[in-house]
Amino acid sequence: MGKFCKCNGRLLCMCLLPFMMTGHLLVYILVTIFVTISYAPPKIPVHFIAPGSSSNSAKMASHPLNAFWNLRLIDSALWNSLQHGCDRLYNPILRGNASMAVQQTKIKLDPSSVGCVSNCIPEIGSHTVANELKAMSDQMRAFVSSMRCREYPYIINQPGLCYNNETLDTPLLLMAIKSQMGNFENRQAIRDTWGRSGHVSGEYNIRGGLVRTVFLLGKQDSNPKSNFHDLLQKESEKYGDILQWDFKDTFFNLTLKDVLFWRWFKQYCPKAIFVFKGDDDVFVRTDALVDFLNKQWEEHNLWQAYTNETDKGLDLFIGEVIYNAKPNRDPSTKYFIPGSFYQGVYPAYAGGGGVVYSGSLALRLKEISDKVSLFPIDDVYLGMCLSKLGVVPSHHPGFLTFDLPITQRGNPCAYKSVLLVHRRSPREMVALWNHLRNLRMRCFR
Numbered sequence: 173m174g175k176f177c178k179c180n181g182r183l184l185c186m187c188l189l190p191f192m193m194t195g196h197l198l199v200y201i202l203v204t205i206f207v208t209i210s211y212a213p214p215k216i217p218v219h220f221i222a223p224g225s226s227s228n229s230a231k232m233a234s235h236p237l238n239a240f241w242n243l244r245l246i247d248s249a250l251w252n253s254l255q256h257g258c259d260r261l262y263n264p265i266l267r268g269n270a271s272m273a274v275q276q277t278k279i280k281l282d283p284s285s286v287g288c289v290s291n292c293i294p295e296i297g298s299h300t301v302a303n304e305l306k307a308m309s310d311q312m313r314a315f316v317s318s319m320r321c322r323e324y325p326y327i328i329n330q331p332g333l334c335y336n337n338e339t340l341d342t343p344l345l346l347m348a349i350k351s352q353m354g355n356f357e358n359r360q361a362i363r364d365t366w367g368r369s370g371h372v373s374g375e376y377n378i379r380g381g382l383v384r385t386v387f388l389l390g391k392q393d394s395n396p397k398s399n400f401h402d403l404l405q406k407e408s409e410k411y412g413d414i415l416q417w418d419f420k421d422t423f424f425n426l427t428l429k430d431v432l433f434w435r436w437f438k439q440y441c442p443k444a445i446f447v448f449k450g451d452d453d454v455f456v457r458t459d460a461l462v463d464f465l466n467k468q469w470e471e472h473n474l475w476q477a478y479t480n481e482t483d484k485g486l487d488l489f490i491g492e493v494i495y496n497a498k499p500n501r502d503p504s505t506k507y508f509i510p511g512s513f514y515q516g517v518y519p520a521y522a523g524g525g526g527v528v529y530s531g532s533l534a535l536r537l538k539e540i541s542d543k544v545s546l547f548p549i550d551d552v553y554l555g556m557c558l559s560k561l562g563v564v565p566s567h568h569p570g571f572l573t574f575d576l577p578i579t580q581r582g583n584p585c586a587y588k589s590v591l592l593v594h595r596r597s598p599r600e601m602v603a604l605w606n607h608l609r610n611l612r613m614r615c616f617r
């Protein structure tokens with residue numbers, strides 16, 4: 173045997189070699205085919221986890237089951253019923269049957285309380301939906317009992333904020349910042365840093381633009397020791413940037429600040445080109461924002477000149493957009509919305525740390541908001557109004573309502589593409605402001 177192998181080794185090799193090579197080729201082809209077939213595209217990281225629950229998976233925002241506006245009456249949820257009546261009231265085709273629609277609902281509403289007719293008498297809370305209300309949380313109950321009222325007088329107004337020697341100014345950017353009576357430090361830090369009123373140069377473009385800042389406040393029960401009211405009055409006299417309305421400043425009443433601000437805007441500052449709306453615990457890179465807005469405005473003007481459309485306003489809305497969120501059904505969270513109040517998905521909306529929209533859109537939002545029933549979460553309400561206008565909010569990666577990664581926060585260059593970060597304390601705002609000076613010189617080479 174040994175001998176046979178020895179003398180036939182060469183022969184064997186010569187015979188086997190083609191088979192082996194063909195075999196290798198086959199294996200190669202098979203592997204190639206297999207790899208091609210089993211190739212999976214890279215997973216796209218899911219960034220936006222809405223602060224609501226999601227039934228599909230804890231990690232991903234859920235998919236919408238249907239469109240946001242629904243012609244069908246969802247009669248088991250209060251907001252949907254009211255909105256249904258409201259849609260009918262304002263829809264020229266369906267008009268006239270608004271009260272009929274409300275009569276059909278399971279939740280017994282007063283037929284006169286159709287849709288969004290403003291009515292400040294809290295009759296919903298007193299008897300008509302009493303049973304539904306009993307099961308709701310305190311803040312939900314408080315909201316429902318006043319949700320048809322949007323008439324609140326000014327305690328402090330600033331009629332002259334956008335006037336200069338009797339003529340209406342056209343600020344490039346009006347910053348409307350939601351604040352609370354007690355947040356004196358936040359307001360001061362904002363005035364000293366990113367919210368400074370006056371001409372602001374851009375980061376690259378020296379041209380910059382005029383910025384005006386105003387703070388939006390409700391009313392808080394202050395204890396007699398800290399006399400917030402007098403302090404606020406003094407603050408307003410000194411800086412002339414406080415707007416205060418006579419309603420209770422609670423989380424579920426924040427929507428009122430948007431609605432009432434739009435009214436103020438229309439009356440006192442309608443020529444502002446852009447509006448920033450945000451909270452008093454964010455940090456904004458105003459110079460970079462001013463550059464961005466100047467560019468948008470120039471492009472819009474060029475486009476207008478090119479198309480001869482002189483009366484078409486700019487529809488710009490940017491922020492950190494959250495898609496396909498569902499209402500939060502966890503009663504222990506502050507975003508909790510019970511099923512008896514709202515059914516359905518939320519429209520695309522932007523996280524509330526801060527958003528920017530055009531002044532012409534602010535005027536349209538003011539009009540449309542009269543036709544959208546108030547909703548307790550202000551960001552979602554804004555999304556609802558946009559959806560009703562047919563305006564899609566644009567996502568901008570510079571808006572970080574969920575902040576930078578923790579390791580990056582101390583690194584100034586990490587902020588170079590940031591327009592807004594949430595959240596920063598007054599002290600951090602001032603530190604960051606000084607830290608980010610001359611960012612361009614240091615990081616943009």
Ligand SMILES: *[C@@H]1O[C@H](CO)[C@@H](O)[C@H](O)[C@H]1NC(C)=O
Pocket residue numbers: 265266267268269272
């Ligand atoms: C409105 O209601 C009336 C009767 O109440 C009915 O005849 C009419 O068809 C309804 N219109 C619409 C558009 O549903």
Ligand SMILES: *[C@@H]1O[C@H](CO)[C@@H](O)[C@H](O)[C@H]1NC(C)=O
Pocket residue numbers: 337
């Ligand atoms: C304000 O306007 C009046 C008349 O319109 C004018 O006489 C005056 O010079 C203006 N003042 C300033 C500071 O521009």
Ligand SMILES: *[C@@H]1O[C@H](CO)[C@@H](O)[C@H](O)[C@H]1NC(C)=O
Pocket residue numbers: 311312314315318418419420421422424425
């Ligand atoms: C909102 O403000 C009104 C007026 O002050 C008040 O009656 C209502 O209870 C407040 N709503 C909430 C949810 O706190």
Ligand SMILES: *[C@@H]1O[C@H](CO)[C@@H](O)[C@H](O)[C@H]1NC(C)=O
Pocket residue numbers: 478479480
């Ligand atoms: C815009 O108007 C000018 C003059 O009025 C005209 O010559 C031009 O053709 C118009 N352009 C368009 C796109 O309509």
